Amino acid sequence: MSTVTIGSKNPVTIKKTAALAPMASVADSAYRTLCRSFGASYVVSEMVSSKGLFYSDRKTAELCTVTDAERPMGIQLFGEDPEFMKNAVTLIERFEADIIDINMGCPVPKVxxxxxGSALMKDPQKAEKIVRAVKSVSPCPVTVKIRSGWDNDCINAVEFSKRMEAAGADAIxxxxxxxxQMYSGHSDWDIIRQIKQAVSVPVIGNGDVKSALDCKKMYDETGxxxxxxxxxxxxxxxIFKSIDKYFETGEILPPPxxxxxxEVMLTHVRMIVKNLGEGQGMREARKNVAWYLKGLxxxxxxxxxxxxxxxxxxxxxxSRRILQSQAQCEE
Ligand SMILES: Cc1cc2nc3c(=O)[nH]c(=O)nc-3n(C[C@H](O)[C@H](O)[C@H](O)COP(=O)(O)O)c2cc1C
Incomplete structure (x- = not known):
């Protein structure tokens, strides 16, 4: 299996299968650990506020914890002020992230x-300053995560990526x-291809990959x-296991x-409860349980x-009742 190496200072080598995207309120430590154990080749924290870190918000710091089982792992920071972003890198140094990722894609109004987030794509100069500031103190590679642009009248991802590379970004x-668009319509993979042709740092493609075949298609179509x-x-x-298997053997695994x-759902929820305690853990776990049960x-x-x-x-x-009722159906 081939690999990609990101950065030159403490470079990180990642298997070219599939990574887990950062997802606030979803891809927490338990989720990331589980996905890594199923073959996700790289994971990223939920986005962390540079200002939250500065004002010593305890919860913000919790988001930055990196366990050995999750590595290689990036910590994703967001903010609009280069000085706060620089300071944030110093504040999270003790967590020893493998990569610092800068969020330049979040569409939500709060950010x-x-x-x-995505507003930085309207202000490339400020975005460059942020990359330079973060890079000046980061002990590890620095990446940026972007969208295609602000709106249909401003699709500037290719030019923007070149500027971020020139400012020091180690991957896009x-x-x-x-x-x-938020999450509506389709992601335009041709933009990934155009960015790949325009920059020399590694390009991480994302958007609407739902299977091993989609994953292969994205590699093939975009490079x-x-x-x-x-x-x-x-x-x-x-999905990560299925991608590994497909890339190794060409075989498509049947669904579990x-x-x-x-069993995996119970393992996942046990991990959430261990991290957060039963009360908060079970509340957080509800959405995951619903996802595991989809289609039953x-x-x-x-x-x-x-x-x-x-x-x-x-x-x-x-869980016992679900398995019993299935057993009865099969009798
Ligand atoms: C619930 C949710 C939370 C997300 N949180 C983040 C985030 O914290 N940082 C970020 O860069 N992107 C975030 N994203 C965007 C994803 O990383 C990804 O770019 C997007 O979902 C498209 O990929 P997909 O089609 O594979 O889901 C989030 C997406 C979702 C659905």
Whole structure:
């Protein structure tokens, strides 16, 4: 299996299969650890506020913890002020991230409305200053994650990537939708191809990869150096295993049997509960449980039940009932 190396100062070598995309409120430590164990070749933290770090928000610092099981792992920072961003790198140094990723793609008003995230694509000069500032203190490679542009009238990802490379970015990750598109329509993979042709640093392609075949297609059509997957991993860490297998042998793995799905779901939720405690952990786990159960017979009934899960034992009980009812169907 081939690899891609990012950066020259403490470079990071990553298997060219598929990485897990940063996803706030979804790809937490348990999620990342599980996806790594299923073959995700690289993971990134949820976005972390540079200002939150400065004002010593405890929760913000928690988001930066990197465990050995998650490496190679990037910590993603967001902010619109080069000095705060620089300071943030120093504040998170103790977590020893393998990569610092700068968020220049977040579309939500809370972030973009303050000039950070995707709003930086409208202000390339400020974005360059941020890359230079972060790079000047970062002990590890620095990457940027962008969109295709702000809106249909301003699709500037190719030019923007060249500027970020010149400012020192060690790789460009791109989700080629505009900010205004949010998550609607399709991502335009041709933009990934154009960026790859325009820069010499590695390009990480992202957007709408839902299977091993999609992953291969993105590599082939865009020439990107690494594929990154977000939503298709919901309740589906197997996607990474399936990509590994397909790239090794050309074989498409069948979907996991129900028993395996339930077992992995329980393992995942156990990890969440271990990290967050049972109360908060079960609340956070509900969406994951609903994703694992998607497509099952009577899924709607069980998904309804998810909304009131407060104890891990309730989930174990629900799991037993699901498996029993399947066994009865098969008799
Ligand atoms: C719930 C959710 C949270 C996200 N949070 C982040 C984030 O914190 N930082 C970031 O750069 N992108 C974030 N994204 C965007 C994803 O990293 C990715 O670019 C996008 O989902 C497209 O990839 P996909 O089609 O494989 O899901 C988020 C996406 C979702 C759905």
């Amino acid at each position: 973009a409305g303050n000039g950070a 990750a791109v989700h080629p939708r505009t900010r205004n 990107c150096d690494l594929v990154m997957i977000g939503r298709a991993s919901y309740g589906n860490p197997w 049997a129900l028993k395996e799905r339930i 017979p009577n899924a709607a009934k069980y998904r309804n039940e998810c909304g009131s899960l407060v104890a891990f034992s309730q989930l174990e009980d629900m």
